[in-house]
Amino acid sequence: MAAAAAAAAKIAPSMLSSDFANLASEAERMVRLGADWLHMDVMDGHFVPNLTIGAPVIESLRKHTKAYLDCHLMVTNPSDYVEAFGKAGASGFTFHIEVTRDNWKELIQSIKAKGMRPGVSLKPGTPVEDVFPLVEAETPVELVLVMTVEPGFGGQKFMPEMMDKVIPSKFFWGVRTLRKKYPSLDIEVDGGLGPSTIDVAASAGANCIVAGSSVFGAADPGQVISALRKSVEASQIKG
Ligand SMILES: O=C(CO)[C@@H](O)[C@H](O)COP(=O)(O)O
Secondary structure, three states: OOOOOOOOOEEEEEHHHOOHHHHHHHHHHHHHOOOOEEEEEEEEOOOOOOEOOOHHHHHHHHOOOOOEEEEEEEOOOHHHHHHHHHHHOOOEEEEEHHHOOOOHHHHHHHHHHOOOEEEEEEOOOOOHHHHHHHHOOOOOOOEEEEEOOOOOOOOOOOOHHHHOOEEOOEEOOOHHHHHHHOOOOEEEEEOOOOOOOHHHHHHHOOOEEEEOHHHHOOOOHHHHHHHHHHHHHHHHHHO
16 A cells, blocks of 8 residues: 555645736635645745745735645744744745754644644655654654755655655655555645646655645646645545
8 A cells, every 4th residue: 555545635736836916816816726735935045045024914815714724844943933923824834854853843833823734854864764753753743844956945856766765865755655654644735846747746646735836836726726626535545
């Protein structure tokens, strides 16, 4: 049973590719076209070389939508943002393992205490086994986000090697191992996903799919959202 997962398909358009000047109507459009979650890329210009949105934007958007706001914190000090994101109405709070080696237990607990769903993300060069303790903890993360591009920018090329994390001369376990180990875990992939790359990710076991340029750049974004969902569901049936 390779990729059979109890975890439901979640298609999450990355709002980084939306028209920020019309964020509320872009969010409404994505939900109307079938999005399950809205993926919010939070970048601090330090952990990644780009600066995007913060809690005030989440707070403003929350006034216009009930949608699940899947916040990916590409920041050096995630603990500094928990309270503000909780108050702002974030639904999920995903931090990076690379910056939370010592304090992840407290961080997960504080995220839950603020009413958000905790997740952990890894950059392409980080071994997947680094997050096993967080998934198996007494208060665990509920989602693992495997980056399939270097974080920082939309529109990059999907890295299929992240399914098994085969990096020149190194081998780390990737999405496929994560799925075998944790059949019902939410496993998210982010970067370069679209109709031409989804089958690779879905058959490895990813069930939460972030897609920016392939959705917002499409003539028919609803059709792309539906194609992504079909691929995840077909892989789960095949197992
Ligand atoms: O987190 C990031 C980039 O760091 C992503 O969420 C991108 O925004 C995805 O965009 P596409 O690769 O789908 O265009």
